[in-house]
């Protein structure tokens with residue numbers, strides 16, 4: 445039974461899903477990094493929010509981990525690069541808390557405009573300071589949106605409803621989308637100069653870190669009010685403090701901080717600052733949404749191989765997963781076959797071509813090609829799998845091409861792989877027999893029909909009499925049982941290939957004896 449660790453506060457809805465799906469869920473929020481490292485090795489999945497920091501050190505200890513599910517959007521608390529290198533899928537739930545977070549941003553904007561928290565505190569203190577709290581209207585004000593993705597778009601929609609003018613800076617926002625949203629796409633400097641309110645809705649990346657730097661804060665309109673419901677690192681907090689103190693920035697509402705939990709900050713002392721403890725996603729509805737989604741996604745992946753909302757792997761829908769499963773196996777085996785034939789003396793792999801024909805042409809290819817690369821690179825690299833294989837291939841400069849043939853194939857379905865090392869290119873093709881069983885149908889342009897056995901012997905030889913008898917004799921001499929024996933040849937008396945499935949590993953001496961046969965050019969032992 446797969447085991448999942450829930451290391452942050454997740455709605456109990458997640459536990460119910462895991463239980464129903466037959467997955468053991470262990471709930472342990474609030475562990476220290478050392479405590480987490482001590483137990484993570486026992487788990488196949490990890491479900492988190494923003495509190496758990498998934499560092500390289502934690503991943504080093506996560507020897508069984510296959511999937512990390514983030515019940516929420518931001519994954520800046522996960523070292524995705526290290527997870528990918530270790531073959532761990534990282535998923536998030538990109539929509540489940542978007543409305544809630546957008547509503548929090550709008551709520552904070554109102555709180556700033558009317559100083560609601562201070563007015564509430566003053567009233568509760570019995571002061572009745574009716575003249576102290578003079579607010580500003582939102583109607584006809586300009587809202588500057590930095591980041592117009594899921595959350596930013598919802599904020600824009602609500603702000604337009606409040607009769608605000610919305611300008612947006614987002615390099616990936618198209619003019620057409622801006623028109624649909626009823627907003628104006630502008631450059632950052634224009635936004636800074638025009639906005640009465642600024643709200644941030646980008647992920648924290650190297651490009652967005654400090655996007656409201658001291659320099660950019662100085663470019664804002666005097667009296668601007670700033671809302672940050674995205675990530676702490678987007679604003680230079682010291683520069684913001686200074687701008688608030690000087691009155692250049694009239695107010696700031698912060699849900700997120702550079703260091704969290706934020707239990708002390710000079711900003712807390714300022715009257716014109718409203719703070720919430722990273723509550724953007726904290727509604728019953730959003731927490732139920734993200735908990736259910738993450739539990740379903742983790743379960744689907746661990747139980748069926750379906751991949752949803754992964755940030756480091758191609759998606760495989762729940763509907764596609766069973767259909768792709770035999771193809772994944774075929775691709776992995778074809779890759780493994782080609783990989784095992786690629787001897788170091790031939791040089792490094794420079795190019796891989798993958799062709800899909802017949803029924804295979806109509807499938808989702810990215811996961812299939814990833815499975816093929818996993819098989820291909822496994823003999824050369826440790827710990828390679830579908831998640832990290834495409835990255836390894838790219839990092840090693842392997843040029844990959846995929847071709848889909850929309851033509852009638854001799855086979856109902858066919859996958860062909862061409863691997864180039866130095867100036868040599870080898871091809872291997874396979875099909876699914878009966879729609880489910882992987883079968884080799886061609887090696888180096890020679891037709892040969894063979895199932896993949898656990899132990900196999902691959903021989904290239906001259907098509908001359910005597911080879912079969914001598915080869916069989918060597919195997920018999922070592923008491924090695926032959927399961928299947930398949931032959932193919934390019935032409936009568938020409939190049940031939942022989943694939944022998946045997947019941948156990950062949951001793952090295954027998955392999956040497958086969959290589960010494962006069963007809964034999966190459967003999968390689970393969971394992972699947």
Ligand SMILES: NC(=O)C1=CN([C@@H]2O[C@H](COP(=O)(O)OP(=O)(O)OC[C@H]3O[C@@H](n4cnc5c(N)ncnc54)[C@H](O)[C@@H]3O)[C@@H](O)[C@H]2O)C=CC1
Pocket residue numbers: 516517518519538541542545590591592593594595596613614615616617645646647648651652673674675699700722723724725726
């Ligand atoms: N306070 C909270 O509890 C929550 C905070 N968040 C934060 O909100 C962020 C945004 O969430 P979504 O809108 O769902 O993400 P999204 O991916 O839909 O949108 C992000 C937008 O930022 C834009 N962007 C990327 N780089 C940019 C740059 N350099 N300059 C300007 N725009 C840039 C992208 O083009 C995209 O449109 C998340 O990454 C997360 O950090 C999300 C949920 C809850």
Ligand SMILES: O=C(O)C(=O)COP(=O)(O)O
Pocket residue numbers: 493494495515516517518519541722723724725726
């Ligand atoms: O989804 C996000 O990106 C959030 O920031 C929400 O964080 P949380 O799950 O409330 O810790």
